[in-house]
Every structure is written in structure tokens, then in C-alpha cells.
Amino acid sequence: MPLEETPDGLVIMCVDPEAVRGARVVPQVFPKIGKFAYRVTTQTEFDETLAQLFGAGNDGGYVDQLLADMDLPFQNDASDDSALKSAAADNELVKFVNKVRLDAYKQKASDIHIEPMPGKAKTGIGFRGDGTLQPYIEVPAHFRQAMVTRLKIMCDLDISEKRKP
Numbered sequence: 001m002p003l004e005e006t007p008d009g010l011v012i013m014c015v016d017p018e019a020v021r022g023a024r025v026v027p028q029v030f031p032k033i034g035k036f037a038y039r040v041t042t043q044t045e046f047d048e049t050l051a052q053l054f055g056a057g058n059d060g061g062y063v064d065q066l067l068a069d070m071d072l073p074f075q076n077d078a079s080d081d082s083a084l085k086s087a088a089a090d091n092e093l094v095k096f097v098n099k100v101r102l103d104a105y106k107q108k109a110s111d112i113h114i115e116p117m118p119g120k121a122k123t124g125i126g127f128r129g130d131g132t133l134q135p136y137i138e139v140p141a142h143f144r145q146a147m148v149t150r151l152k153i154m155c156d157l158d159i160s161e162k163r164k165p
Helices: 017-023 025-029 043-054 060-069 081-088 091-106 141-154
Strands: 002-006 009-014 036-040 111-116 123-129 132-139
Touching (some): 009 043, 017 025, 017 036, 043 091, 091 132, 091 141, 111 141, 132 141
């Protein structure tokens, strides 16, 4: 699991560094990074870190709890990019977006649909699998822009561009 980029290289947390080095998976996943620093951990700590970053379990209650824990200080009409970037980096929002992605993967979804409704209506998130769109969760409207900004940051897109993805 990648943790952070340092002057020593990308820090990779793993249970068995020799197996990870031998598999050569890390350089294939991160081809633009030249150096890697492997850190050994126990299986228990590895599992706890995964649960902290991506959420534990498949229950929808966890996603609802993440939404309840999020507390964003701005509304949808905020135009300050630094405020949006700060909100998009909020730990709970990051966990929420990661949990949505992980659940989509677990459900073998081909697409994740984010459907913003006009005005103050909620934003619907659904997964497409086997040709049908299944609703996943509805997110309050005031999280919409921070969620979009978070996804744009993850995709290396320009967050100031509002007319294109």
C-alpha cells in the first residue's frame, strides 16, 4: 500500500517486502516513480490501515456514517478554488470517495454515475453493472462541489475549469 512520497522515494507499506519486490507490481503500478522505500508492518496493522483508508465492511451504514461525519463549511456556490481544494482534501470526504470506489469495485460495477439534481436537491450516486443502473446512495447537495473537486484532483484535472469534466 502506498503511503507517501518522500525524498527516499514512494513509501510502500507491506507485510512481506521481499515478495513485493519480487513480484515487481509496484513499479508497474507507479511507472513514473523511480525510487521506492519499503516499510514492514504486521498483518493486523496493515488491515487496520486499509480499513481506516477505505472503510471496513460492506454495510451501507458505514457510508451513511461517513456522510454524517463530514462537515464542510461552504455551500455549493463557493467559487474559491483554495476553499474547494481544502474541502476536497478533508479526511472524511477522502474516505467517502474511496469507499464509493471500493464498493463499486466489489460490486463489479462498470461505471459510477454521479447525478447532480438542480438546486438544493440531493446528488444521486449509482453503479452500473450488467447493463442496469442500481442506486447506491444520495449525498446532500452541499457536498456536491467538494466531491467533484476531490474526483478532479484524483484524476489530475483542472479544478478551476467548470464547463468541462
